[in-house]
Amino acid sequence: MQRWIMFGLFLVACILGVGVLFQNISTRQAEMASEKAEAGKSLKIMASNFQFDKPEYTVKAGDKLTVSFNNKEGVHAMEIVGLNVKLDGTTKSQEVTFDKPGTYEIHCVLPCGTGHANMKSTLIVQ
Ligand SMILES: [Cu+2]
The missing domain is CATH 1.20.5 (Single alpha-helices involved in coiled-coils or other helix-helix interfaces)
Structure with missing residues:
Protein backbone atom coordinates (compact mmCIF):
# COMPACT_ATOMS: atom_id res chain seq x y z
CA MET A 1 0.00 0.00 0.00
CA GLY A 40 14.17 45.86 -36.39
CA LYS A 41 13.45 48.81 -34.16
CA SER A 42 16.35 48.82 -31.77
CA LEU A 43 20.09 48.78 -31.63
CA LYS A 44 21.38 47.02 -28.56
CA ILE A 45 24.87 47.67 -27.35
CA MET A 46 26.29 45.71 -24.48
CA ALA A 47 29.49 46.54 -22.60
CA SER A 48 31.79 44.32 -20.61
CA ASN A 49 35.40 44.61 -19.40
CA PHE A 50 36.79 46.02 -21.74
CA GLN A 51 34.85 45.75 -24.93
CA PHE A 52 31.48 46.16 -26.56
CA ASP A 53 29.58 43.04 -27.56
CA LYS A 54 30.27 43.65 -31.26
CA PRO A 55 33.27 45.19 -33.02
CA GLU A 56 30.88 46.68 -35.54
CA TYR A 57 27.19 47.62 -35.55
CA THR A 58 25.29 48.29 -38.74
CA VAL A 59 22.10 50.27 -39.26
CA LYS A 60 20.36 51.62 -42.34
CA ALA A 61 20.33 55.31 -43.16
CA GLY A 62 16.94 56.77 -42.37
CA ASP A 63 16.19 54.24 -39.63
CA LYS A 64 14.66 55.54 -36.45
CA LEU A 65 15.83 53.22 -33.70
CA THR A 66 15.93 52.97 -29.97
CA VAL A 67 19.57 52.67 -29.06
CA SER A 68 19.91 50.81 -25.80
CA PHE A 69 22.97 50.37 -23.66
CA ASN A 70 23.66 47.82 -20.96
CA ASN A 71 26.61 47.03 -18.76
CA LYS A 72 27.01 43.27 -18.73
CA GLU A 73 30.19 43.51 -16.68
CA GLY A 74 31.84 46.49 -15.04
CA VAL A 75 30.67 50.09 -15.20
CA HIS A 76 30.92 51.79 -18.55
CA ALA A 77 29.29 54.55 -20.54
CA MET A 78 29.22 55.02 -24.28
CA GLU A 79 29.17 57.73 -26.83
CA ILE A 80 28.60 57.55 -30.55
CA VAL A 81 30.88 60.29 -31.77
CA GLY A 82 29.21 62.76 -34.11
CA LEU A 83 25.65 61.58 -33.46
CA ASN A 84 25.09 63.12 -30.05
CA VAL A 85 24.32 59.73 -28.52
CA LYS A 86 25.50 59.29 -24.95
CA LEU A 87 24.31 56.45 -22.77
CA ASP A 88 25.29 55.03 -19.41
CA GLY A 89 23.99 52.98 -16.50
CA THR A 90 21.37 55.65 -15.74
CA THR A 91 20.33 56.79 -19.19
CA LYS A 92 20.03 53.44 -20.87
CA SER A 93 18.25 54.23 -24.11
CA GLN A 94 17.69 56.98 -26.60
CA GLU A 95 15.66 57.36 -29.78
CA VAL A 96 17.92 58.11 -32.68
CA THR A 97 17.26 58.79 -36.34
CA PHE A 98 20.29 57.83 -38.35
CA ASP A 99 20.03 60.13 -41.30
CA LYS A 100 23.64 60.55 -42.40
CA PRO A 101 25.37 57.53 -43.87
CA GLY A 102 28.89 57.09 -42.60
CA THR A 103 31.17 55.39 -40.14
CA TYR A 104 31.00 56.53 -36.56
CA GLU A 105 33.18 55.67 -33.63
CA ILE A 106 31.62 54.26 -30.49
CA HIS A 107 33.74 54.48 -27.39
CA CYS A 108 33.59 54.27 -23.64
CA VAL A 109 33.47 57.65 -21.93
CA LEU A 110 33.80 56.51 -18.35
CA PRO A 111 37.28 55.71 -17.03
CA CYS A 112 36.61 52.07 -16.24
CA GLY A 113 39.98 50.47 -15.78
CA THR A 114 43.04 49.16 -17.59
CA GLY A 115 41.31 48.47 -20.90
CA HIS A 116 39.40 51.73 -21.08
CA ALA A 117 41.43 53.30 -23.89
CA ASN A 118 40.76 50.27 -26.09
CA MET A 119 37.03 50.15 -25.53
CA LYS A 120 36.01 51.08 -29.02
CA SER A 121 33.59 49.89 -31.63
CA THR A 122 32.24 51.14 -34.91
CA LEU A 123 28.78 52.08 -36.09
CA ILE A 124 28.16 51.93 -39.80
CA VAL A 125 25.17 53.81 -41.18
CA GLN A 126 24.62 52.53 -44.71
CU1 LIG B 1 35.85 52.88 -20.03
Missing part, protein backbone atom coordinates in the same frame (compact mmCIF):
# COMPACT_ATOMS: atom_id res chain seq x y z
CA GLN A 2 2.75 2.41 1.01
CA ARG A 3 4.56 1.58 -2.19
CA TRP A 4 1.60 2.69 -4.26
CA ILE A 5 1.46 5.97 -2.39
CA MET A 6 5.17 6.53 -3.01
CA PHE A 7 4.70 5.63 -6.67
CA GLY A 8 1.75 8.00 -6.90
CA LEU A 9 3.75 10.84 -5.37
CA PHE A 10 6.64 10.13 -7.71
CA LEU A 11 4.27 10.22 -10.68
CA VAL A 12 2.77 13.54 -9.57
CA ALA A 13 6.28 14.97 -9.13
CA CYS A 14 7.20 13.84 -12.66
CA ILE A 15 4.11 15.40 -14.18
CA LEU A 16 4.73 18.67 -12.35
CA GLY A 17 8.37 18.60 -13.47
CA VAL A 18 7.46 18.10 -17.11
CA GLY A 19 4.80 20.81 -16.85
CA VAL A 20 7.29 23.34 -15.47
CA LEU A 21 9.77 22.40 -18.18
CA PHE A 22 7.28 23.00 -20.99
CA GLN A 23 6.11 26.21 -19.42
CA ASN A 24 9.70 27.47 -19.33
CA ILE A 25 10.18 26.52 -22.98
CA SER A 26 7.04 28.32 -24.11
CA THR A 27 7.92 31.41 -22.05
CA ARG A 28 11.37 31.42 -23.62
CA GLN A 29 9.88 31.06 -27.10
CA ALA A 30 7.58 34.00 -26.48
CA GLU A 31 10.56 36.05 -25.30
CA MET A 32 12.56 35.13 -28.38
CA ALA A 33 9.66 36.05 -30.64
CA SER A 34 9.33 39.47 -29.03
CA GLU A 35 13.09 39.98 -29.22
CA LYS A 36 12.93 39.25 -32.95
CA ALA A 37 10.07 41.67 -33.44
CA GLU A 38 12.04 44.33 -31.61
CA ALA A 39 15.24 43.67 -33.49
